[in-house]
Amino acid sequence: MDSGVKKPGVTSSRVAEHAGVSQSAVSRTFTPGASISPKTRQKVLASAKELGYRPNAIARSLITSRSRIIAVVMAYLENLFYPDVLEELGRALAAENYHLLLFTGFMDRDSDPVFDQLMQYRVDGIILASTSLSSELSEECAAAGIPVVLFNRTTERDAVSSVTTRNREGGKRIADFLVAGGHTSFGYIAGLENSSTNRDRYEGYVEGLAANGYTNLVVETGNYSRKEAEAAARVMLSRPDRPEAIFVANDHMAVAVMDVARYELGLNIPEELSIVGFDDVGPARWTSYGITTMSQPLKRMVESTVDILMDQIASGEIEAEHRILSGELIVRTSARLPQSGIVERDGQRIYRPREA
Amino acid sequence: MDSGVKKPGVTSSRVAEHAGVSQSAVSRTFTPGASISPKTRQKVLASAKELGYRPNAIARSLITSRSRIIAVVMAYLENLFYPDVLEELGRALAAENYHLLLFTGFMDRDSDPVFDQLMQYRVDGIILASTSLSSELSEECAAAGIPVVLFNRTTERDAVSSVTTRNREGGKRIADFLVAGGHTSFGYIAGLENSSTNRDRYEGYVEGLAANGYTNLVVETGNYSRKEAEAAARVMLSRPDRPEAIFVANDHMAVAVMDVARYELGLNIPEELSIVGFDDVGPARWTSYGITTMSQPLKRMVESTVDILMDQIASGEIEAEHRILSGELIVRTSARLPQSGIVERDGQRIYRPREA
DNA sequence: GCAAAATTTGCATTCGTATGCATCGAATAT
DNA sequence: ATATTCGATGCATACGAATGCAAATTTTGC
Incomplete structure (x- = not known):
């Protein structure tokens, strides 16, 4: 039986x-x-x-020409933000009865084999995250009639959709926050130079500083890698005119910067040095770090991503859509506090100057 | 053209x-x-x-009845060990021209839908990691003629293969290390109670302590979750007879325990409290933690896993194979050091008592 | 109870590729 | 030069499920 x-x-x-x-x-x-x-x-x-x-899903796919598979491309998972994204994507896609074909663990260079595989499996949609090969790859896919969404990244060409947060505003708010906190010299540890997130965060930061009359910004590059961020921190913090406050382009690097600052240079955070990050990733919440950071609304970002894909798959129309969500500046202990503007919400302290 | x-x-x-x-x-x-x-x-x-x-890979699969897809089931990715595994698996499978269908982000309870999807896609093999539903699910899959490998977990039934490290020996070595370090009272913060890793690590630890004449072990359970580990740490560290040394069943929890010990109870590590973990995951290497921990040879574990799958797929014979690799006790700063037995290898300090 | 409409059902075909079998041509052997 | 062999090629079919169409059945209306 x-x-x-x-x-x-x-x-x-x-x-x-x-x-x-x-x-x-x-x-x-x-x-x-x-x-x-x-x-x-x-x-x-x-x-x-x-x-x-x-x-048999294979046979079904053959005749319906729908695989119910979404490809997710994430070159590396070192940054905990992406595993979180992955987990949330797994949930969201499963809810729509879609499956997740993961491409990871390859060096950024060789995009072609990945692209080939994508095409061969006739995936119904593609999510590109944490990869610099976005631009070329995405164009090709879009040209082949497969919906593509860039996750946490944008591109000028309008063939592909994207989901991001207000990186520029984020950078600006961080500048405001640091200025309000009484800092007078500033540093920036950059992510991948050709990534849109890095560019936008940087520009917003510079703009915000300038609006407050500060132009003395020192910059080093960490390329979103822990190792390189450590090196960048060493250089920046060894300068005679070491900045009082540093905005690190993401939390993943901020953690590394804090370690270097504290244990290699013996600096007290935030008394002698303020650090602000971006993403609000797991370790940012750990007591050892307590990073003040711009949060990215992960769940909503994932929802939007899946939304866009489902729409495009259902309609067959690939019309680029750009969703831009906003995060909050979560205030913790890695940066000196301004006198005012900090409010409590959902048990978290966030920075909300009056005009916002 | x-x-x-x-x-x-x-x-x-x-x-x-x-x-x-x-x-x-x-x-x-x-x-x-x-x-x-x-x-x-x-x-x-x-x-x-x-x-x-x-x-068209779909059409090809239909006729060859080989999808060249391997399903990977990881209920959660919170523990950085698993993203690392994932990345390495991505590499290894891509090298064999296989693809990775990821099942993640679902609560452990509902195994059935996952199983259904696996079967429908006619995956060529299944890797089960970080999920407690291993036992039932794996049996079913094996019965259906699909090669299954349990990653970092074992089971008594011999229908499915597994790849693990010597957890029992690891627990024992940790006991030896802590005893050699001069500790006299011990604690254990457990992982999931029904997981083989937890059981083996615990048994080895107890055995090692007993061999040295110690039986005063206090135990709390963290279920491999950060939140629960924090709670467990609070309880254990608030005892009047707080142990001098704690073996935490994995690094993911050890980080949480260290945060609680330092920042909630103001304890100095390792002067007042020694912590040892398991896995040698990213944060264990971060200066803030510097966890002394049993490493798991990730690359070799992944290699073995893929090896087993490829063999079984090629031969069509599903014969359970159990590969057990060994790690090293990496010595860092979270635990007091023994007088002897620490040697340097590949730029790392490891614990190797003479008999080993 | 009968005709018309609505619903079920089965037949046959289709999706895109792989492969056994037969055929054909070229290369080798004698 | 002829017989033999071997590789290359095409034909036809199969994989497993979905679906348009027509036939069969049930339901509805009067």
Whole structure:
């Protein structure tokens, strides 16, 4: 009666035979909304269960030309932000009955093999995150008629959609926050130079500082890598005119910078040095770091991403859509506090100067 | 000449027509080792390029009944160990021309839907990691004739393979290390109670302590979750007879325990409290933590995992294989040091008592 | 109870590729 | 030069499920 053990080759035809109906009937039983009487449906379900039948998604894909697979490209997962994204994407896609084909662990250079695989599997959509090969790759995919969403990255060309947060405003708010905190000299540890997030955060920061009359900004590059961020921090913090406050382009690097500052240079944070990050990733919340940081609304970003994909898949129309969400400046202990502007919300302290 | 833009429906037949050959010829061109003359091969390749043709992996799978997809099940990615595994798996599988279908972000409870999806996609193999539903799920899959490898977990039933490290020996070595370090009272913060890793590490630890004449072990459970580990640490460290040394079942929790010890209870590590972890995950190496920990040889574990799968896929024989690798006790700053037994290797300090 | 409409059902075909088999041509052997 | 072999090629079919269409059945209306 039970079965459990399932022979590899249980096909719809075998079930049909066993249930005394046609193969079409079996197919319709498993196709929501198909025309089938409750009676035969039950018969089929019974036989299916007995034989341990499950529709073959491959065969289905072939004929519907829908794989129900979404490719996710994340070159590296070192930054905890991305595993979080992945987990949330897993949830969101599963809810829509889609599956997640992951491309990771390859060096950024060789985009071509990845692209080839994507095309061969006829994925229904593509999410590009944490990869610098976005631009070229995305254009190609879009040209091939596959919906593409850039996650946490944008591009000028308008063929592909994107989901981001207000990086520019974030950078600006951080500048305001640091100025309000009484700092007078500033540093920036940059992410990947050609990434839109880095560019926008930087520009907003510079703009915000300038608006307050500060132009003495020192810059080093960490390329979103821990190792390089450490090196950058060493250089910046060894300067005679070491800045009082540093905006690090993301939390992943900020953690490294804090370690270097404290343990290699013996600096007290925030008394002697203020650090602000971006992302509000796990370790930022750990007591050892307590990083003051611009949060990215992960859940909403993922929702938007999946939304866009589902829309484009359903409509068949690939029209680039750009969703820009906003985060908050979460105030913790890694930076000196301004006199005012800090409010409490949902048990967190955030920076909200009056005009905002 | 170039093309770039690719019409959705370029099939092998279209290429065949364009090249003036049969569809079979096109197929053979893209099938390594098939019988085809260099001349026609070139003709086909030229046409394929011009039309932007790529073999349809779905259709190929249908007929070969090989999807070249490996399912990876990781219920959660909070513990950085798993993203690392994922990245390495991505690399290793790509090298074998396999792809990675990721199942993540679901609560452990509902294993059934996951199982259903696995079966429907006719994946060629399954890797189960960081999930407690291993036992039931794995049996089912194995019964269905799909190779399964448990990653960092074992099970008694011998239907499924597994790759682990010597958890028991690891626990024992940690006990030896702590005893040699002069500690006299001990604590254990446990992982998931029904997981084999937790059980083995615990048993080895207890055994090692007992061998040295210590039986005064206090235990709390953190279930491999950060939040619960924090709570466990609070309880354990508030005891009047707080232990001098704590073995935390993995680094992910050890980080949390250190934060609580330092910032909530003001304890100095390692002067007043020694902490040892397991995994040697990223944050363990960060200066703020510098966790002394049993390493798990990630790369080799992944290699073995993929090895086992490839073997079983190639041979069609599913014979459970259990690979057990060994790690090292990496000595850092979170625990008091023994007088002897610490040696340097590859720029790292490891604990290697004479008999080992 | 009968005709018309609505619903089920089965047949046959399709998706795009791989592959056994037969055929054909060229290369080798005698 | 002819017989033999071997590689290259094409034909036809198969993989497993979805679906348009027509036939069969049930339901509805009067």
